[in-house]
Amino acid sequence: MRPAALAPSVVAALLFAAALCRPSSATSMDGLLPNGNFEYGPKPTQMKGTEVIGKYAIPSWEISGFVEYIRAGQKQGDMLLVVPEGSYAVRLGNEASIKQRVKVVKGMYYSITFSAARTCAQEEKLNVSVAPDWGVLPMQTMYSSNGWDSYAWAWQAEVDVAEIVIHNPGIEEDPACGPLIDSIAIKALYPPRATNMNLLKNGNFEEGPYIFANTSWGVLIPPNIEDDHSPLPGWMVESLKAVKYIDSDHFSVPDGKRAVELVAGKESAIAQVVRTVPGKVYALTFSVGDASNSCEGSMVVEAFAGRDTVKVPYQSKGKGGYKRAVLRFVAASARTRIMFYSTFYTMRSDDFSSLCGPVLDDVKLLSVRKP
Numbered sequence: 001m002r003p004a005a006l007a008p009s010v011v012a013a014l015l016f017a018a019a020l021c022r023p024s025s026a027t028s029m030d031g032l033l034p035n036g037n038f039e040y041g042p043k044p045t046q047m048k049g050t051e052v053i054g055k056y057a058i059p060s061w062e063i064s065g066f067v068e069y070i071r072a073g074q075k076q077g078d079m080l081l082v083v084p085e086g087s088y089a090v091r092l093g094n095e096a097s098i099k100q101r102v103k104v105v106k107g108m109y110y111s112i113t114f115s116a117a118r119t120c121a122q123e124e125k126l127n128v129s130v131a132p133d134w135g136v137l138p139m140q141t142m143y144s145s146n147g148w149d150s151y152a153w154a155w156q157a158e159v160d161v162a163e164i165v166i167h168n169p170g171i172e173e174d175p176a177c178g179p180l181i182d183s184i185a186i187k188a189l190y191p192p193r194a195t196n197m198n199l200l201k202n203g204n205f206e207e208g209p210y211i212f213a214n215t216s217w218g219v220l221i222p223p224n225i226e227d228d229h230s231p232l233p234g235w236m237v238e239s240l241k242a243v244k245y246i247d248s249d250h251f252s253v254p255d256g257k258r259a260v261e262l263v264a265g266k267e268s269a270i271a272q273v274v275r276t277v278p279g280k281v282y283a284l285t286f287s288v289g290d291a292s293n294s295c296e297g298s299m300v301v302e303a304f305a306g307r308d309t310v311k312v313p314y315q316s317k318g319k320g321g322y323k324r325a326v327l328r329f330v331a332a333s334a335r336t337r338i339m340f341y342s343t344f345y346t347m348r349s350d351d352f353s354s355l356c357g358p359v360l361d362d363v364k365l366l367s368v369r370k371p
């Protein structure tokens with residue numbers, strides 16, 4: 001029987017069924033993974049309380065270990081569980097994981113963005129992997145008031161199917177204390193090159209991980225200790241804490257659509273190593289501002305170029321705005337480390353549990369004549 005011979009309602013039912021049981025490899029396009037927000041759940045017979053029974057019970061996903069299917073508004077003790085997108089999320093217990101295969105193009109760079117919330121455990125970590133790459137993302141510090149943060153991680157595809165795994169390696173006494181996960185999206189990255197207009201790559205931060213249209217808390221670029229492939233192409237996040245990637249739809253951004261917010265004082269530094277000619281004079285110019293997110297007070301961004309440094313004060317009213325700054329330096333070697341961090345910690349005036357900080361954008365490095 002040809003599909004055209006089917007009644008529209010039957011076709012619709014088949015399409016719906018097809019959406020529910022996608023083949024194990026969906027083709028990747030920028031955006032949410034198939035059932036990436038877990039709105040399609042297990043059948044009642046595949047659940048024991050909130051626990052999901054059966055490897056393939058959640059459409060498009062393969063699970064292992066103690067995975068729970070959580071409905072928005074569900075209570076745990078006296079804690080109300082909030083879900084950032086739609087009505088459902090999953091929770092990964094100790095050693096539990098979720099996995100999905102996605103078609104990718106070998107050799108290309110990709111990033112995934114997902115939202116996660118700690119529940120009762122104080123320190124959570126998630127191991128995100130696409131074999132043979134993996135990264136352990138710490139989530140011990142909360143940056144947003146509702147407990148949810150979005151995280152990015154990137155890899156270079158070595159084969160044309162990526163098996164994306166999110167694993168909770170934690171060993172908590174209570175298996176129901178694992179993190180909640182929701183909204184998993186993928187984005188192909190196109191690492192920009194340095195040009196004669198800017199010796200820095202991706203100096204305006206326009207190239208970066210997927211940001212959900214409906215989330216107003218940006219995306220954390222985790223510390224990249226064991227990772228060569230940055231979700232923010234060109235840039236490394238050094239030190240212990242994340243930097244936040246923000247968009248002009250939800251924040252005030254000095255230039256273009258994207259920027260970074262230095263949310264954890266000296267503990268979150270962003271850096272790039274550039275080729276320089278020893279003895280030549282360079283000008284590092286950049287914008288320092290605030291994201292219009294009630295992050296108020298005296299801020300200072302410190303910029304480094306090799307051993308040269310400048311402190312740029314910025315008085316934030318938390319309502320947006322920025323200023324330009326410059327660091328002139330004579331290159332001491334063939335490679336110069338450019339680095340930025342915020343001198344102080346700042347908390348949002350509307351929410352004292354959320355870290356925030358100055359915004360950095362539009363970073364340019366050019367060789368200049370000696371004055």
Ligand SMILES: *[C@@H]1O[C@H](CO)[C@@H](O)[C@H](O)[C@H]1NC(C)=O
Binds near residue numbers: 127128129131134
């Ligand atoms: C993270 O997961 C990958 C893939 O399963 C594994 O090879 C790696 O050892 C894990 N890392 C840690 C620290 O658990």
Ligand SMILES: *[C@@H]1O[C@H](CO)[C@@H](O)[C@H](O)[C@H]1NC(C)=O
Binds near residue numbers: 085
């Ligand atoms: C985004 O938010 C709008 C308005 O609150 C809502 O109508 C829409 O369904 C949301 N989209 C997603 C994908 O959740």
